[in-house]
Amino acid sequence: MKKYSFLFSYFKKAKILSLFFLMIISSVLTLLPPYLVSYILDEGVAKTSIETITYCSIFLGFVYICSFAVNYFISQNLTKTSSYFIADLKNDLFTKILKLPMEFFDKQQTGYIFERIKETESLNVFFSPVFLKFVTSIVSFVGALVLVCSIRWELSLILLLFLPIIYFFTNHSSIKIKKASKALLETTAQTSGKVQENIGGISAVKELKMENQRSSEISRQLKQVADKSVKRGKMMNIASEGIVGITNFASVLLIVFSGIFIIKGKMSLGNYWAVSQYALLIFAPIQLLASISIMVQPGIAALTRINELLKLKTEDEICGNRQVGKIDxxxxxxxxxxxxxxxxxxxxxxxxxxxxxxxxxxxxxxxxxxxxxxxxxxxxxxxxxxxxxxxxxxxxxxxxxxxxxxxxxxxxxxxxxxxxxxxxxxxxxxxxxxxxxxxxxxxxxxxxxxxxxxxxxxxxxxxxxxxxxxxxxxxxxxxxxxxxxxxxxxxxxxxxxxxxxxxxxxxxxxxxxxxxxxxxxxxxxxxxxxxxxx
Ligand SMILES: Nc1ncnc2c1ncn2[C@@H]1O[C@H](COP(=O)(O)OP(=O)(O)OP(=O)(O)O)[C@@H](O)[C@H]1O
Ligand SMILES: [Mg+2]
Missing domain, CATH: 3.40.50.300 (P-loop containing nucleotide triphosphate hydrolases)
Structure with a gap:
């Protein structure tokens, strides 16, 4: 984690804190609707109280409006932060590269270097709404778990049982995906190097009538990129579908047990509705974590490569500081x-x-x-x-x-x-x-x-x-x-x-x-x- 600490220098503390605060408000707001609906069902519908239904529905509408406003504000801010963050990081990377010693440029093709700067763009994944939802879902998770516990603690145990299974499955998949992402980035960068070389040397390519030969070489490279991309795509699909399967199985168990509790009179229908909604909130962070850890692997791979570049020593860092004066x-x-x-x-x-x-x-x-x-x-x-x-x-x-x-x-x-x-x-x-x-x-x-x-x-x-x-x-x-x-x-x-x-x-x-x-x-x-x- 320490190796990514350079990222923090790109963000204003106050802004991050205020966004975090808003995310907590947003999570609390998502906990309210299931509770309100359950209350409307049990206290309004079951007891035929039109007044309860009306007031609670108005309140429910108000909660939804607030939730929309807070989430909109957060997403807008994230988009803005992401765009400027990437521009700043790209600029620092470009400046850093310009200051690297000649040996670096001797070894790399121009297009390869260009592609490595472009890799910063994959970092926008860290600002996607899914990532935001994950942060808010952790707060909702805790709240939902407490609420399910207060309804029927046995049900919360069933739900918790599935979390380690999902965790191990996700962890295993994401390690594989990260490796595949790194390999894909490297092949893409090499291919860009070759493309740039051919366009740069276009007059020689034409004069030597090498168009077809060069194009079949690039086509071979592009096929390698496509193969690696397919390999990564397959891993990503298996991972995300697997998670959905596991959580679906958990929902089946939940329905079975809830049904038994309702028949035995230990739970109301309204309670069941609330639990089924809270179950979604309990699974949400795990499902999101799974899709995020799959989705961010290309970003993490890019981050590792960017960090490698930023750690290289510039010419100024390895040269001395003595002034020679007029050369005699x-x-x-x-x-x-x-x-x-x-x-x-x-x-x-x-x-x-x-x-x-x-x-x-x-x-x-x-x-x-x-x-x-x-x-x-x-x-x-x-x-x-x-x-x-x-x-x-x-x-x-x-x-x-x-x-x-x-x-x-x-x-x-x-x-x-x-x-x-x-x-x-x-x-x-x-x-x-x-x-x-x-x-x-x-x-x-x-x-x-x-x-x-x-x-x-x-x-x-x-x-x-x-x-x-x-x-x-x-x-x-x-x-x-x-x-x-x-x-x-x-x-x-x-x-x-x-x-x-x-x-x-x-x-x-x-x-x-x-x-x-x-x-x-x-x-x-x-x-x-x-x-x-x-
Ligand atoms: N960036 C480089 N990376 C690796 N080898 C290099 C690089 N630049 C030059 N060389 C090699 O170093 C040797 C000397 O090159 P240099 O350019 O100094 O020759 P030169 O005496 O200036 O030749 P010319 O009269 O053709 O200009 C050559 O064999 C060349 O292939
Ligand atoms: Mg020379």
């Missing part, structure tokens, strides 16, 4: 690193001083981009040492580090929005003229875009050319203005004119910057003071 030197000593068991960088050494221009050369896959990622603090489990201003990078505050190291990346990421949005988030204080000037330093002529800075960029810059995207990446780095600029094949897609412009900039506008130039272009490498081969 970077030293890699005997650095080895691999994403998995396979070593990518083996005993790598590099020393860079302030304003130095260093070219990093090497074959495809030799680890150049990986070195840039290590310098940005994306991975911590390297061996050897990476020191910036003599501070081990693991101990540096990530905020400070990433403000001081910038990259024009090989794989540029653009967000859907305008051209201005894609640059402005780096430096909200910049006006449009400063942004246009940075773009032109990166060789990007704003008139190339219909709409200028307001030109719409679609997800991941799908509507831009490779060169245009590269220019935006360069402009972003110019605006970010870090101490260390990493150019990861930043000119590979540029036309000769723009490429020359960037090359010139290395010794003019970037003269007072430390530059790491990752390139396969000998011209670009020749601009560097030092060439390091990896």
């Amino acid at each position: 030197n970077i030293i890699f000593s005997d650095v080895s690193f691999g994403y998995s068991e396979k070593t990518v960088i083996d005993n790598f050494n590099m020393a860079i001083s302030r304003n130095e221009k260093v070219a990093l050369l090497g074959k495809n896959g030799s680890g150049k981009t990986t070195i840039a990622k290590l310098l940005l603090g994306f991975y911590k489990d390297y061996s050897g040492s990476i020191r910036i201003n003599d501070i081990e990078i693991k101990n540096v505050s990530l905020l400070d580090l990433r403000n001081r190291v910038g990259i024009a990346a090989q794989n540029i990421v653009l967000f859907s929005g305008t051209l201005l949005d894609n640059i402005r988030f780096i430096a909200p204080q910049f006006d449009e003229h400063e942004i246009i000037s940075a773009l032109s330093k990166a060789g990007l002529d704003i008139s190339e875009f219909a709409g200028g800075l307001q030109a719409v960029i679609s997800e991941n810059g799908k509507n831009l050319s490779g060169g245009q995207k590269q220019k935006i990446a360069l402009a972003r780095m110019i605006i970010k203005n870090p101490d260390v600029m990493i150019f990861d094949e930043a000119t590979s897609n540029l036309d000769i004119e723009t490429s020359n412009l960037v090359k010139q900039s290395i010794h003019t506008i970037f003269a007072d910057k430390t530059c790491i130039i990752i390139t396969h272009d000998p011209d670009m490498a020749s601009l560097a003071d030092t060439i390091i081969k990896i």
Whole structure:
């Protein structure tokens, strides 16, 4: 239970208490009608008192109206609480995921992560009216049991006898259903990962004529989802029908015994009517518990998975908090690193001083981009040492580090929005003229875009050319203005004119910057003071 305690932080205590109070009122209100009807039958109908019938019926109507009003208010509040709770939890989960270390993203497909955030939606089951009814039914249960006892204690014993049977049956079923739910969630998340991958890579799917092959792979996955869903559905049906069967059997026994008591004159017909109604209230929590524990299993499975995610440590929690100050030197000593068991960088050494221009050369896959990622603090489990201003990078505050190291990346990421949005988030204080000037330093002529800075960029810059995207990446780095600029094949897609412009900039506008130039272009490498081969 302790592992779900994080949930309480999402609710206001006063609100929960007031809802709980209303639920108790609602339960008391459900106890009144059987008593009133029994009174009308015995004192009104049997004794032909029209007055008793009239007054008691008016009171009964009033009780029903109050009950409706209280229940309506509770349900409305629960719907509202549920919607905001899910939105808040989803937002926290999304924020948490964004702050997780790169290893998490390396291992998971985007669609899989997306689906895991979406799992929060299954938690709305905890706010369903059935759940509310269960809380109120516990109070009614106690009241009904006391009232049946006061009529004929033997009958309450018969009713109580069935409770452990129902409990064990429910418990057994819900364990199985929870397991099946977890398996279903995992398969669904994996399938979403695959679907997203195919839509994201649609141009490759089309060009390689893989539509049918990819679709049959997804169809296999979807079949697995359906199989697991059927398996869980079967378990849920057996469980809920079983409970109905057990309680029906109990009702039969109740009728038999009540009949005997009535014949022996130990009970009135009115009493029997009340007991039969209270029997429903006594069985209600058990029946509800059964259907709830079956119904909430998917929610509990989701909760367990959400809790697993929330417990993961964010980058900020595992990094240090030391401020590096303006970067004067970077030293890699005997650095080895691999994403998995396979070593990518083996005993790598590099020393860079302030304003130095260093070219990093090497074959495809030799680890150049990986070195840039290590310098940005994306991975911590390297061996050897990476020191910036003599501070081990693991101990540096990530905020400070990433403000001081910038990259024009090989794989540029653009967000859907305008051209201005894609640059402005780096430096909200910049006006449009400063942004246009940075773009032109990166060789990007704003008139190339219909709409200028307001030109719409679609997800991941799908509507831009490779060169245009590269220019935006360069402009972003110019605006970010870090101490260390990493150019990861930043000119590979540029036309000769723009490429020359960037090359010139290395010794003019970037003269007072430390530059790491990752390139396969000998011209670009020749601009560097030092060439390091990896
Ligand atoms: N996120 C990752 N997870 C697992 N392996 C990775 C990951 N990124 C890169 N690799 C592997 O690490 C090795 C080095 O990759 P890296 O991107 O650093 O090479 P590179 O020198 O930049 O190559 P290129 O010149 O092609 O850009 C490659 O073998 C690659 O397959
Ligand atoms: Mg690379």
